[in-house]
Amino acid sequence: MTSGDxxxxxxxxxxxxxxxxxxxxxxxxTYFYAWxxxxxxxxxxxxxxxxxxxxxxxxxxxxxPAGTIQSLLNQYQETTKWTDLAERTRKDYVKHIRLxxxxxxxxxxxxxxxxxTRADFLAWRDQMAVKSRxxxxxxxxxxxxxLAWAYDRGLTLANPCEKPGKVYRSGRAxxxxxxxxxxxxxxxxxxxxxxxxxxxxxxxQRQGDLLGLTWSAYDGTHIRLRQNKTGRRVVIPVGAPLKVxxxxxxxxxxxxxxxxxxxxxxxxxxSASWRKAVAAxxxxxxxxxxxxxTAVTRLAIAGCSEAEIGTITGHxxxxxxxxxxxxxxxxxxxxxxxxxxxxEAHKSRT
Numbered sequence: 422m423t424s425g426d427x428x429x430x431x432x433x434x435x436x437x438x439x440x441x442x443x444x445x446x447x448x449x450x451t452y453f454y455a456w457x458x459x460x461x462x463x464x465x466x467x468x469x470x471x472x473x474x475x476x477x478x479x480x481x482x483x484x485x486p487a488g489t490i491q492s493l494l495n496q497y498q499e500t501t502k503w504t505d506l507a508e509r510t511r512k513d514y515v516k517h518i519r520l521x522x523x524x525x526x527x528x529x530x531x532x533x534x535x536x537x538t539r540a541d542f543l544a545w546r547d548q549m550a551v552k553s554r555x556x557x558x559x560x561x562x563x564x565x566x567x568l569a570w571a572y573d574r575g576l577t578l579a580n581p582c583e584k585p586g587k588v589y590r591s592g593r594a595x596x597x598x599x600x601x602x603x604x605x606x607x608x609x610x611x612x613x614x615x616x617x618x619x620x621x622x623x624x625x626q627r628q629g630d631l632l633g634l635t636w637s638a639y640d641g642t643h644i645r646l647r648q649n650k651t652g653r654r655v656v657i658p659v660g661a662p663l664k665v666x667x668x669x670x671x672x673x674x675x676x677x678x679x680x681x682x683x684x685x686x687x688x689x690x691x692s693a694s695w696r697k698a699v700a701a702x703x704x705x706x707x708x709x710x711x712x713x714x715t716a717v718t719r720l721a722i723a724g725c726s727e728a729e730i731g732t733i734t735g736h737x738x739x740x741x742x743x744x745x746x747x748x749x750x751x752x753x754x755x756x757x758x759x760x761x762x763x764x765e766a767h768k769s770r771t
Contacts, residue, residue: 434475437462443687447680455479491526493571494518502570507649509629517563520549530577533568539581550588558587596707598622598715606702614698616666617678617691621709623663625716625734626655628709632686634677639667653735721745
């Protein structure tokens, strides 16, 4: 095989996963992994270093002793349950799986039935929580999900990670964009980021789905998309204020949202630019993610039912109810005002 020949490399080295990314600078780079979800390979494709890193990755995978947590992690990543996950979800899982491998890869499966094991696992989570409570919960939830998969298939006799509770509690109950916040952001934000704001608050979609939204998804009256995280398909009528913006926006790229150079955003690039724009507007304590809850709140205040809201945002009815009950409407004084006005109108008629 000729050094640096990727096509020859792919023929001889089976299962290599190739991933091309666009950096915040706009540069495109390609990374190679031993397999989907596997370790990243080093060296130039086709080089001795590259081949050696591939062989070492597969050697370590093959040496995972049967009857250990490592063997479960390997099996899980070869199932359709793994391949059916959204690409972004798999990337997140890989980070968590590597932490699990490092800490418990050689842990024997029979020991999972020992009651003390749960205490050991929770102590590990609590140790991670010192650095980041949210990431500790995410990693432990991944661990619990994989053990649940193994338990359902009779590969283990217990799941000591089941129902652990959370160490992180979101403090975002009151984090809804107000009309004043919106006005401040509009006054200073670049047009490309104001369009992102309007898309989020008028559709209630996640950042990743909006960054990937193409012009072909907009037909002049509706936006149609399939949510990456849930797989749900939503058809969203485009409100007049958003339609004015969309129709006036030049089609500089395949995607609707673009950078200042007219290229599609990367997630990291967008997040960095968004944070700068929010800081410049002097809006504090609010994130792009809060726009999804803001959209739910505004739809409810406008009198939409939970079913109508779920049709727009893609939430299940139960999730819509939970959001409204636990996070937003109980904190929004406008709902209280609306309720009293309706009561007054009812009393005046009777």
